[in-house]
Amino acid sequence: MRSRLQSARRLIVKVGSALVTNNGAGLDLGALQEWARQIAALRAEGREVLLVSSGAIAAGMQRLGWSTRPSAMHELQAAAAVGQMGLAQAYEGAFSQYGLACAQILLTHEDLADRTRYLNARSTLSTLMELGVVPVINENDTVVYDEIKFGDNDTLGALVANLTEADCLVILTDQSGLYTADPRKDPSATLISEGDADDGRFEAMAGGAGTGISRGGMITKVRAAKRAARSGADTVIASGREPDVLLRLVAGEALGSFLKAGNSPLAARKQWLADHLQLAGTLVLDEGAVKALHEGKSLLSIGVTEVQGQFERGAVVACRDAAGRELARGLINYSASETRRIARRPSADIEALLGYVDEPELIHRDNMVLA
Numbered sequence: 001m002r003s004r005l006q007s008a009r010r011l012i013v014k015v016g017s018a019l020v021t022n023n024g025a026g027l028d029l030g031a032l033q034e035w036a037r038q039i040a041a042l043r044a045e046g047r048e049v050l051l052v053s054s055g056a057i058a059a060g061m062q063r064l065g066w067s068t069r070p071s072a073m074h075e076l077q078a079a080a081a082v083g084q085m086g087l088a089q090a091y092e093g094a095f096s097q098y099g100l101a102c103a104q105i106l107l108t109h110e111d112l113a114d115r116t117r118y119l120n121a122r123s124t125l126s127t128l129m130e131l132g133v134v135p136v137i138n139e140n141d142t143v144v145y146d147e148i149k150f151g152d153n154d155t156l157g158a159l160v161a162n163l164t165e166a167d168c169l170v171i172l173t174d175q176s177g178l179y180t181a182d183p184r185k186d187p188s189a190t191l192i193s194e195g196d197a198d199d200g201r202f203e204a205m206a207g208g209a210g211t212g213i214s215r216g217g218m219i220t221k222v223r224a225a226k227r228a229a230r231s232g233a234d235t236v237i238a239s240g241r242e243p244d245v246l247l248r249l250v251a252g253e254a255l256g257s258f259l260k261a262g263n264s265p266l267a268a269r270k271q272w273l274a275d276h277l278q279l280a281g282t283l284v285l286d287e288g289a290v291k292a293l294h295e296g297k298s299l300l301s302i303g304v305t306e307v308q309g310q311f312e313r314g315a316v317v318a319c320r321d322a323a324g325r326e327l328a329r330g331l332i333n334y335s336a337s338e339t340r341r342i343a344r345r346p347s348a349d350i351e352a353l354l355g356y357v358d359e360p361e362l363i364h365r366d367n368m369v370l371a
């Protein structure tokens with residue numbers, strides 16, 4: 001399994017808050033320099049590396065002399081604005097020592113949910129890689145609010161892996177990998193060396209964040225592995241404090257937890273649909289429509305019993321069964337008010353009901369991804 005890492009051409013490396021800021025004690029410049037050195041060595045072997053780095057809030061808190069993480073959004077955003085300067089400066093210094101240029105990319109969930117902005121982000125990242133520049137990516141904490149947040153950078157790392165069609169997502173953290181339970185709480189927990197990214201048992205083993213400065217914990221890392229697997233990217237969760245961790249991983253050494261992607265990645269457009277963290281509305285389906293979706297058919301208006309939310313044509317909406325389970329999501333061909341008017345009615349009636357027909361299907365199967 002691990003041999004796939006040796007042949008990885010494009011890697012996303014995510015470094016978490018605890019590592020970057022040495023448990024909140026300010027930016028760990030020595031650690032940043034070590035990762036820059038290893039990334040330079042990977043580039044010299046012809047591999048492309050994109051870095052997803054946390055640490056803006058923690059670094060900002062230190063610069064502002066705050067000892068505890070504030071809970072008010074505007075204070076967190078102010079800290080991120082201050083800290084991101086330090087983060088960018090530190091990476092610039094570290095990479096320049098190894099003759100590499102780096103670039104700051106700050107993303108929000110909306111940048112990836114909007115198809116045009118998503119394609120723009122993708123083309124900028126690929127241009128940077130062609131230029132031999134290392135993108136250093138973080139969430140744009142200064143402008144996001146709770147409802148539109150990635151929140152943790154594990155999720156962002158997985159979305160970047162999908163966006164760039166990377167071969168591997170390497171999540172570096174303060175533990176040696178995924179254990180059977182949180183090792184801070186259960187000293188008898190053992191390391192999972194290898195497994196399938198979509199093995200449901202891993203979520204049950206993984207807990208929340210280890211320190212007050214980190215956000216996600218192990219649960220978001222396990223979910224990130226599952227998400228990255230949709231584009232065919234394998235994930236490794238390993239200790240960022242292990243000497244030469246990146247170089248040893250790509251040399252095939254069995255460090256950390258290797259979570260392998262399955263065999264059939266989703267097509268790029270379907271990944272983009274699957275990666276939406278917030279949806280514009282919900283359609284509740286009857287049994288016939290549920291069955292049709294499972295058989296790979298398009299969704300027709302006749303199978304919709306209820307329409308929730310306000311959305312325009314082209315929005316991404318959830319399809320749920322009567323019990324509320326998400327079955328699929330897709331790009332809808334009609335607005336919420338139009339959909340309410342044609343729900344429970346056959347496609348042949350759409351013209352009489354609306355005065356026009358955009359498409360006979362409510363959601364075409366090519367624009368739909370099953371949950």
Ligand SMILES: Nc1ncnc2c1ncn2[C@@H]1O[C@H](COP(=O)(O)OP(=O)(O)O)[C@@H](O)[C@H]1O
Pocket residue numbers: 015016017018019054172173174175177178179180181182183184205206207208209210211213214215216217218219
């Ligand atoms: N099953 C598990 N295996 C390993 N670590 C776990 C597990 N469950 C919870 N954790 C916690 O997750 C922490 C790592 O995640 P987090 O604190 O978010 O760090 P980061 O800033 O690197 O994202 C560990 O320090 C550990 O306490």
Ligand SMILES: N[C@@H](CCC(=O)OP(=O)(O)O)C(=O)O
Pocket residue numbers: 015016017018053054055056057058080138139141151152153154209213214215216217
């Ligand atoms: N975007 C935030 C990082 C969020 C965060 O802490 O994420 P993680 O390192 O995944 O626990 C920052 O730069 O402070």
